Amino acid sequence: MNDIAAIRRLLEVLVLIALFVTAYFAKDLLLPILLGFLLALTLSPLIRSFEKFGISAPLGAVLLIGCVGLIIFVLAGLSAGTVATWSDEIPTMGNEIRRKLQGWAQTVEDVRSATEQVEQIGTENGSGRPEEVVVKQPGLLNNAMNTGARIGGTVAVALVLALFLLASGDLFYLKLVQSFQTFTGKKRALKAVYDVERRVSRYLLTITIINAGLGISVGLYLFALGLPVPYVWGLAAFLLNFLPYIGGVIGAVLVGAYAIATFDSVGYAILAPLGYQILTGIEGQFVTPYLVGRRLELNTVAVFLTVVFWGWLWGIAGALVAVPFLVVFKVICENVTALNMIGHFLDKSAPDVAATAADEPAAEKPGG
Numbered sequence: 001m002n003d004i005a006a007i008r009r010l011l012e013v014l015v016l017i018a019l020f021v022t023a024y025f026a027k028d029l030l031l032p033i034l035l036g037f038l039l040a041l042t043l044s045p046l047i048r049s050f051e052k053f054g055i056s057a058p059l060g061a062v063l064l065i066g067c068v069g070l071i072i073f074v075l076a077g078l079s080a081g082t083v084a085t086w087s088d089e090i091p092t093m094g095n096e097i098r099r100k101l102q103g104w105a106q107t108v109e110d111v112r113s114a115t116e117q118v119e120q121i122g123t124e125n126g127s128g129r130p131e132e133v134v135v136k137q138p139g140l141l142n143n144a145m146n147t148g149a150r151i152g153g154t155v156a157v158a159l160v161l162a163l164f165l166l167a168s169g170d171l172f173y174l175k176l177v178q179s180f181q182t183f184t185g186k187k188r189a190l191k192a193v194y195d196v197e198r199r200v201s202r203y204l205l206t207i208t209i210i211n212a213g214l215g216i217s218v219g220l221y222l223f224a225l226g227l228p229v230p231y232v233w234g235l236a237a238f239l240l241n242f243l244p245y246i247g248g249v250i251g252a253v254l255v256g257a258y259a260i261a262t263f264d265s266v267g268y269a270i271l272a273p274l275g276y277q278i279l280t281g282i283e284g285q286f287v288t289p290y291l292v293g294r295r296l297e298l299n300t301v302a303v304f305l306t307v308v309f310w311g312w313l314w315g316i317a318g319a320l321v322a323v324p325f326l327v328v329f330k331v332i333c334e335n336v337t338a339l340n341m342i343g344h345f346l347d348k349s350a351p352d353v354a355a356t357a358a359d360e361p362a363a364e365k366p367g368g
Helices: 002-025 027-052 057-100 102-124 140-167 171-178 183-225 230-240 246-262 271-292 300-314 316-335 337-346 353-359
Strands: none
Touching (some): 002 027, 027 140, 027 300, 057 140, 057 230, 057 246, 171 183, 183 316, 230 271, 246 271, 300 316, 316 337
């Protein structure tokens, strides 16, 4: 029996490794599918609200996905020209930043020169000078166009999949219930599915609205400072805020670099990243905990490891979907008895030790 259990555990580990390897190589296939399911979960409460007013699920799905697609198209159209212009001006902006931060840049230059001298000494002491091979990299504009085309294809597939999922209504839930043999199993499965949908959709929709509010606030603040194209930075703040902890830092650094290259005074330019950090701090410390609630708060360590892992696996896209995916997984764990222990680990709240001790049988006294 012990050998069989060991073999079973080994097979489970191998299956898990195979799943991650498959996810790594099938990113372009799995990412739009995952985004489509997350989008469908987010919009499902709105579909049910439409049905109360006599709007069918297919019509409601077309209206919602059409609005989402139109918003994405407008934002992409407004940002595309600016990003293309920036791709040509990056060298100039870099020189401008270097000129304004001359003192810090000189320190970095001294370190780089010392490193080159050490490498040159090592080369002269060697048997011969190695031949340098220069590989010509594709242009920045070509890379941007390829990335844009790939992102556009992913978004298009996700929108179409979400449209079909929302238009189908409760079809998938009914098929899931039919797969159980007993009435108790059907009832439990239906309850778990609706609980997952309700809590996950509430979380995703709330977080999306919060991030949109943060993006609008950042855009208005940068507009008040006089920073060009503030709506682009508002959109960047909206997307980066899906990255917990590091998204705000990345956004502040990018805004700070652009502000230094744009404004004449470095002291005035620092107001841009400072305000960005203050707004993200207010959102993270007060707004999100109040609106999301304690029940769906996640373990900080689990969130950090999940973001790091999915960022390594799928890059920036993986880091963006890591937390929504973790929330879905946590809710599933709480509704599946065999996975309850993992769900407790992912929870941020500390376990009730007193309640746990009360549930355990009292130990017998010596000599009793």
